[in-house]
Structures are given as structure tokens and as C-alpha cells.
Amino acid sequence: MIAAGPDGAGRGGSGGDDGRQGTAVPLAPEVLGRLMPMFLWLGRDGRIRAAGPTLRKIVGAGPLTGDPFDAHFLLGRAPAAPGLATEGLVRRGRLHLSLRANPAAVLRGQAAALGPAGGHGVLLNLTFGIGLAEAVRDFGLTEADFAPSDLAMELLYLREAKDAVLAELKALNQRLETARRVAEAEALTDPLTGLANRRALEAALTQEVAALARGGAPFAVAHLDLDHFKAVNDTLGHAAGDHVLTRVATVLRAETRRGDVVARVGGDEFVLLLRANLDPARLTALGSRIIARLEEPCVFQGNSCRISGSIGIVLSASYPVPDPDRMLADADAALYGAKRGGRGRCTVVLPPGQGAAPDVGV
Amino acid sequence: MHGLINRSIQCFLRDTYGEALWRDVLGRAHLPPEGFEAMLHYPDPLTDAMIDAAAARLGKPRAALLEDLGAYLVTREPLRRLMRFGGTDYGEFLLSLEELQGRGLMALPDLDLPEIRLTAATAGRFLLQVRAKVAGWGPVLAGLLRAMADDYGALAIIELQQDAGGHAQLQVSLHETQFYQGRQFDLASPVVAQ
Known part of the structure; x- marks a missing residue:
């Protein structure tokens, strides 16, 4: 029997006082175990006199009665100093214990002296603290292992409710992110050809210019305008025109590299942002190859559609500080130069000091 | 909503x-x-x-559909587990329904679940009054309470009624808290693959 008064001056244990009028609370260990399933009663000699059912369950070494405290428990993570007086536990205030058999399980609690001057030892009340969910899993605990006054069930409930809510939020975020990517791609894509649109081109060009200012690689801008496209559209109809535009996109994709940007910026106008092979001769060859492929006849519903194209190309190296609008305007001017020189041509504007611009017809 | x-x-x-x-x-x-x-x-x-x-x-009928909804909710494992935190047996679970609104708010501060008041509990008989801002909770709870009785393995008869004020109320006759083996409930949450 444990008995303790409100001032900690217990009077129990010696018998004969059960019927006495007084302020002591007489408690049999079994009763105490129901209220505090993780209590531990240590005698003055540091040996266990009784333990609550949940504590016995997690220590897993039988009734524990008579075993020394430090046979099963560590103070913090270290063994208790030999001969640790039970008063020492009381003085420590908030206690952190762990189990010798399972050092990962940390227990928190406090000790109170029993009886006059701690004559009946100390009573410890322990709990799992933040490691509750892990302890429940590791020791196979059930609701019956907790006192109804313990908030453990609410904590476990809250943890699962939180996990469920977080899972929903995660799913929502995933759906929103997917929708955002689709919307972004749609906003930057020409729906007919799947090429980049003017907005995407301008963004890429701005980025490229900024990268160049930070020491990035040079690049070229090629402006392509189809020749005779209006005739196809007017005589064979819009479906034929769309077919031609789709084929132009296929040619441009095939003739450019992965890092390049191919954009349809108007009805029959295309702009290429080229990042490799910036040698003027190779650019001229590229332009000629594209024009040659555009000129290959293509058949739409039995009708032959014949088009060509004119290209103007400028290099970032031509400018001390390249400006996207300026480069586009210059490529446009070079393109019209090529058109004036007879359609189906490619003009590359060379950087200053590199001689005359080659103007190559096909 | x-x-x-x-x-x-x-x-x-x-x-x-x-x-x-x-x-x-x-x-x-x-x-x-x-x-x-x-x-x-x-x-x-x-x-x-x-x-x-x-x-x-x-x-x-709308009410029949809502009862099926209540039963369906218990088939969702995370929700079933949250309900099972209400108590170790069906009787305790019924008593815990007074906390349903509070538990909902604990999980989601803007979740408006109905207020449930246990107005009578004599040997095996419970009367639960349902107060909510929107109609329809009565049949949902009736379906849910039936499904939870199965889950706990309890033998109970749940009747949906109306009180004098026109509010839904549920009369539960609990004949046996452990009539047969209910479904498993481990306090430790199942490990979910991320």
C-alpha cells in the first residue's frame, strides 16, 4: 500500500492506518496502476517495489519487483551513477529515462518522494512524450494501456487526421501543378504546329540576351517568311494552308538542334533561335537546306502545294550589347533584303569586319 | 460547404x-x-x-442514398480508423459521438460537422440528437452508425427519427457490444508507402 498526503508526507506502509481519518490517499499498486499505468515505485534501496502494467509491458522483463532500477532503466541514455540515491531522482525535476532493453524508447516523467523524508522511496510517473506513435507501434500498445485521462489517444488521432489532411493537400498541389504546367505550355505554344509562339520566343530571346551579358554563349536569330504561301491558301483553301504550315514545322524541327527554339510568330512567319554552329558559312548552308526542303512539292488532297521561303539571319556577336527587339528587327530587314534579291534566298548579316554578307539563293 | x-x-x-x-x-x-x-x-x-x-x-429516395453514403464512409480506411479512435467498444464509440464536432475541428479548423447530443442512455438504449446547419446529416449518420456497429462486431438497431423540434435523432438499441468478431483496429497507424 502506498499512501501519501498532500504535502508529500505519506503515512502508509506501516499498516494499521487504513481506517484512520486523515488526508493521506491510500492506494494499492493495482489501483494506482489503473490511474497511472506507467508508474514506478522505488524503495529507498533503489529497487523496484511495484510498476504499472504498461511500464511492465514495455520493459518486458516480468513483474520487475525486487529488480534494481538501473537493471532496466538508463538516466537519459547513460546508466544511473552507482548508488544513486532515490532522492537524487526527486531533485532532478523533469526526468528523461530510456530502457536498457530498447534504448530508442525515451520516457519522460518526474519523481516524488513518498513518506516522511522519502522513507517509502519515490514514485515515478512516466510517459512517452513525442515518441508516442513509435512506442505504440514498437510495443503493440492498445487504448487499454493508457489511462482515460491521458491525451495519448487524442494525440494519435490528431496525427492520423493530420496525415490524411496532408495527403489530400499533397494530391491537390499535384493536380494544381499539373494544371499549371499544362496552362503554361498552352500559353507558350502555337496550337496548329506545336511550335513555340511569339510570347515563348520573346521570353527565350530575353533569357538568352541576359545569359550572354553574364558571359553566356553567343547565338543567332533567323527570320523565315514563306514565299507563295498566300497563293496556296487562296487557291487550295485554309486546310491546305494548315497542312503546309505543319509540314514547315516538321522541316524546321528536323533541321534544328535540341537547344534551339523554333517559333511560329505570325501567319507564315517563323523565327529560329540558334545556339550552335554559328559559323556564317554553316548558317548559310542551314538556311539553304531549309529553303530547299520547303521547296520540295507536297501533295494535299491530290493538289500539289508549292512554296518557298526567304531567310534573314543575324548574330549576337554583331552587337556590343544585343537587344532582342533590335536583333529581330535586323533579322527582319535581312529577310526583306533576301526577298528583294529574288525569293528563296538566305541572307546572313556578318559581324563588322567579317566581309560582305553572303546572299545565297538556292 | x-x-x-x-x-x-x-x-x-x-x-x-x-x-x-x-x-x-x-x-x-x-x-x-x-x-x-x-x-x-x-x-x-x-x-x-x-x-x-x-x-x-x-x-x-434521397435519405436512402445518404444512408449508403454513411456506410461508404466507413469503407475508407483512414476515416474508419479516425472513427475507431472514439472508443474500444461500440458503447464507448456512441458516447464519443458527442465529441465528433470537436474532433472534426481538431483535424480541420473549418470543418463544420454536426453537433451530436446524447440525450438519453439507459441500459442498451441511446438517443442521439443531431443539430446541423444543413439537412441530411441524420441519414448519413444512421448509415455510418450501422456500418460502425458491424466494424466493432456489435449487434445494434439504429432508427432514424425526428424529435419534436423537427431535428433528426437517432435511436440506437445496443443488444450486444461484442456479438461477433469485429474488424481489426491496431492503434499503430499502418505504414503508408510515400
Whole structure:
């Protein structure tokens, strides 16, 4: 029997006082175990006199009665100093214990002296603290292992409710992110050809210019305008025109590299942002190859559609500080130069000091 | 209405009656074309419109559909587990329903679950009064309480009634808390693959 008064001056244990009028609370260990399933009663000699059912369950070494405290428990993570007086536990205030058999399980609690001057030892009340969910899993605990006054069930409930809510939020975020990517791609894509649109081109060009200012690689801008496209559209109809535009996109994709940007910026106008092979001769060859492929006849519903194209190309190296609008305007001017020189041509504007611009017809 | 509730109804309709029915309800009730998101809020009339459209399409009384919804909710494992935190047996679970609103708020501070008051509990008989801002919780809870009785392995008869004030009330006659083996409930949450 444990008995303790409100001032900690217990009077129990010696018998004969059960019927006495007084302020002591007489408690049999079994009763105490129901209220505090993780209590531990240590005698003055540091040996266990009784333990609550949940504590016995997690220590897993039988009734524990008579075993020394430090046979099963560590103070913090270290063994208790030999001969640790039970008063020492009381003085420590908030206690952190762990189990010798399972050092990962940390227990928190406090000790109170029993009886006059701690004559009946100390009573410890322990709990799992933040490691509750892990302890429940590791020791196979059930609701019956907790006192109804313990908030453990609410904590476990809250943890699962939180996990469920977080899972929903995660799913929502995933759906929103997917929708955002689709919307972004749609906003930057020409729906007919799947090429980049003017907005995407301008963004890429701005980025490229900024990268160049930070020491990035040079690049070229090629402006392509189809020749005779209006005739196809007017005589064979819009479906034929769309077919031609789709084929132009296929040619441009095939003739450019992965890092390049191919954009349809108007009805029959295309702009290429080229990042490799910036040698003027190779650019001229590229332009000629594209024009040659555009000129290959293509058949739409039995009708032959014949088009060509004119290209103007400028290099970032031509400018001390390249400006996207300026480069586009210059490529446009070079393109019209090529058109004036007879359609189906490619003009590359060379950087200053590199001689005359080659103007190559096909 | 909290999106969680609307989405639960959406999942119930889709899982139980199929995608085609859900598409039909979406159109008939003029719901958001992409359906409901659990963590957003929607105007209350949408919920009623959804339930009415589904009941009409299925030729089922509204209350019967809502009872099926209540039973369906218990088949969702995370929700079943949250309900089982209410107590170790069905009797304790019934008593814990007074905390349902509070537990809902603990999980989601803007979740408006009905207030449930236990007005009488004599040997094996419980009377639960349901107060909510929107109608329809009575049959949902009736279906849920029946399914939870099965889950606990209890033998109970649940009757949906109306009190003098026109509020839904549930009369539960609990004949046996452990009539047969209920479903397993481990306090430790199952490990979910991320």
C-alpha cells in the first residue's frame, strides 16, 4: 500500500492506518496502476517495489519487483551513477529515462518522494512524450494501456487526421501543378504546329540576351517568311494552308538542334533561335537546306502545294550589347533584303569586319 | 460547404455507381466540371444539387442514398480508423459521438460537422440528437452508425427519427457490444508507402 498526503508526507506502509481519518490517499499498486499505468515505485534501496502494467509491458522483463532500477532503466541514455540515491531522482525535476532493453524508447516523467523524508522511496510517473506513435507501434500498445485521462489517444488521432489532411493537400498541389504546367505550355505554344509562339520566343530571346551579358554563349536569330504561301491558301483553301504550315514545322524541327527554339510568330512567319554552329558559312548552308526542303512539292488532297521561303539571319556577336527587339528587327530587314534579291534566298548579316554578307539563293 | 464533404460524396458516387453516373450528375447539377477539391470551399446549394441529381438519376429516395453514403464512409480506411479512435467498444464509440464536432475541428479548423447530443442512455438504449446547419446529416449518420456497429462486431438497431423540434435523432438499441468478431483496429497507424 502506498499512501501519501498532500504535502508529500505519506503515512502508509506501516499498516494499521487504513481506517484512520486523515488526508493521506491510500492506494494499492493495482489501483494506482489503473490511474497511472506507467508508474514506478522505488524503495529507498533503489529497487523496484511495484510498476504499472504498461511500464511492465514495455520493459518486458516480468513483474520487475525486487529488480534494481538501473537493471532496466538508463538516466537519459547513460546508466544511473552507482548508488544513486532515490532522492537524487526527486531533485532532478523533469526526468528523461530510456530502457536498457530498447534504448530508442525515451520516457519522460518526474519523481516524488513518498513518506516522511522519502522513507517509502519515490514514485515515478512516466510517459512517452513525442515518441508516442513509435512506442505504440514498437510495443503493440492498445487504448487499454493508457489511462482515460491521458491525451495519448487524442494525440494519435490528431496525427492520423493530420496525415490524411496532408495527403489530400499533397494530391491537390499535384493536380494544381499539373494544371499549371499544362496552362503554361498552352500559353507558350502555337496550337496548329506545336511550335513555340511569339510570347515563348520573346521570353527565350530575353533569357538568352541576359545569359550572354553574364558571359553566356553567343547565338543567332533567323527570320523565315514563306514565299507563295498566300497563293496556296487562296487557291487550295485554309486546310491546305494548315497542312503546309505543319509540314514547315516538321522541316524546321528536323533541321534544328535540341537547344534551339523554333517559333511560329505570325501567319507564315517563323523565327529560329540558334545556339550552335554559328559559323556564317554553316548558317548559310542551314538556311539553304531549309529553303530547299520547303521547296520540295507536297501533295494535299491530290493538289500539289508549292512554296518557298526567304531567310534573314543575324548574330549576337554583331552587337556590343544585343537587344532582342533590335536583333529581330535586323533579322527582319535581312529577310526583306533576301526577298528583294529574288525569293528563296538566305541572307546572313556578318559581324563588322567579317566581309560582305553572303546572299545565297538556292 | 467544406470541399472534404463534397469530395466524399463525389468519391462515393463514382466508386459505387461508376464514372458515367458521376459525369451525368456533374452535368445535371451544374457542378464544377473538374469535380470537387477536398481542401477548398463551395457554396452550400451545390451539395444539395449534387445529392438531388444523383437521387433522381438512380431513382432512389434521397435519405436512402445518404444512408449508403454513411456506410461508404466507413469503407475508407483512414476515416474508419479516425472513427475507431472514439472508443474500444461500440458503447464507448456512441458516447464519443458527442465529441465528433470537436474532433472534426481538431483535424480541420473549418470543418463544420454536426453537433451530436446524447440525450438519453439507459441500459442498451441511446438517443442521439443531431443539430446541423444543413439537412441530411441524420441519414448519413444512421448509415455510418450501422456500418460502425458491424466494424466493432456489435449487434445494434439504429432508427432514424425526428424529435419534436423537427431535428433528426437517432435511436440506437445496443443488444450486444461484442456479438461477433469485429474488424481489426491496431492503434499503430499502418505504414503508408510515400
